[in-house]
Amino acid sequence: MAPLTASDVGEITVEDYGYGLGPPNGILVLRYPPAATIPDFPEGRDDFLHQVFFSPDGALVVRRGETSHFLSSTEMLWVRRGAVIEVRGLGLQTVLRTCVREAPARLTRHGAAVLAPSRQVRERILALARPGVSQAEGLQARAEILEGLCASPAAEVEHAASAPMTPARAVARALRVDPADPTGLTAWAEQLHVSPKTLQRDIERQFGLTFTTLRTQIRLRAALALLPGLSVTETAHRVGYGSASAFVAAFTREFGQSPGRYGQAPLAG
Structure with a gap:
């Protein structure tokens, strides 16, 4: 929990x-x-x-x-x-x-x-x-x-006017807050009281992406922020990947290089 x-x-x-x-x-x-x-x-x-x-x-x-x-x-x-x-x-x-x-x-x-x-x-x-x-x-x-x-x-950080809180935007906002959230499309739809097909269509309309691709992009952008202070394995788990190898593969596909290149020692305090 x-x-x-x-x-x-x-x-x-x-x-x-x-x-x-x-x-x-x-x-x-x-x-x-x-x-x-x-x-x-x-x-x-x-x-x-x-x-x-x-x-x-x-x-x-x-x-x-x-x-x-x-x-x-x-x-x-x-x-x-x-x-x-x-x-x-x-x-x-x-x-x-x-x-x-x-x-x-x-x-x-x-x-x-x-x-x-x-x-x-x-x-x-x-x-x-x-x-x-x-x-x-x-x-x-x-x-x-x-x-x-x-x-x-x-x-x-430009201010973009808040849009109506559609199911798709509710999912995206929740994932930005907790990229490791394991909730799947069907469970999200149940929470938001819509059908999975309706939620998927809304995500595609709002973001031009499938649910899986939207979640992957949010997780990988969170990973970019975490990598300067965490190891590749720690970052993988923090953003919701079950294994470091799956994370490395997804990161490399998205950014064209391995996550290890972003690592650096954290500033102690």
Whole structure:
């Protein structure tokens, strides 16, 4: 049985580390360590704070309207204040949520964006989320973090207006949240109170794919986000493959190269 989300149980473990929080040029780092629930941040907006989400030991799934992205452990999500977005972990993992009231224009021009910061920026944020850091050290790190984020490649997460929640879209959204969900087409149809043929036709109409191909594509895109921090075998199981060999074959067919080329050591924290 999959773990519940923090929203399901109504609470989440959090450690907070603030530096210079009186003036507008302070920084607050909230660290959500791995616990018994999957960390999730439901769709909403903050009109006072810019935020950066980062998981050093897992992947995040981000949704903005009908736009969804998987983020690896080497990427971060920038969210300008007032932007509506939903963030969720793909497992029991650490999530760091960095909050600032002021940020450079090179960042605030993005409503929401996937950033690819340097290892040094990732290490700086991790270093702030620990006891024993002085106010002066924290504020110096803030300046270096924002400078590093400004220099990072950024891919805007566009807001696609939400479409009516058809059966096909309900299935796709559920699979993005849990790519390893083993539910088959017939069982999905039963849950959604439609026939399997009706559900299959709806998926083909909405996405131009069969159910099996849609599920495979979602699983493989989640795998791209997981591979920087997990082994090929762990990634295969995390996205729903019964064996590493089946995963390697599917990945290679889709991307033209083996998943091993995406592997790299995770950033410890």
